[in-house]
Amino acid sequence: MSCIFCRIVTGDVKAELVAREPGATAFLDVSPLADGHVLVVPDDHVARLEDLGEEAAAALFRTVTRLAGPVRAAVGAAGSTIGVNNGEATGQTVPHVHVHIVPRWPGDGASSVHGIFTTGPRRPVAQVGEAIRERLAAR
Ligand code: 5GP
Ligand code: ZN
Secondary structure (H helix, E strand, O other): OOOHHHHHHHOOOOOOEEEEEOOEEEEEOOOOOOOOOEEEEEOOOOOOHHHOOHHHHHHHHHHHHHHHHHHHHHOOOOEEEEEOOOOHHHOOOOOOOOEEEEEEOOOOOOOOHHHHOOOOOOOOHHHHHHHHHHHHHOO
């Protein structure tokens, strides 16, 4: 088993664990972007969010939701940015789904999610909406 997050889930590799819940595990990021930077991972090894089973997805987001408040309170933050790098093209470096919870403070210098994107869309919104609905219906 070479995946570092699988090894943290099984306990083979040490991490600063903050929660172990059915189907999901949470621990502090080894290179935190801010105090209290937590990673929440499903126990199942899956690279992309869309490949998670329904139960694993529910367990993952249940844990994220349960942790958001305590993580923020523990470091006295005002909010948190919660995000997933989903796929190598987005900068995902560990191919095991993980949700980042990064505490935030007013004036901390970091941007909102909108700040990641410097180029705008290329297709009309209605056309894209139709394309997504078609693919959903075909599932
Ligand atoms: P990504 O860029 O894939 O969304 O984020 C991966 C995160 O995992 C990074 O923030 C990185 O610091 C963290 N990370 C990588 N290896 C380890 C590790 O062995 N232990 C812990 N606790 N975090 C790790
Ligand atoms: Zn894994």
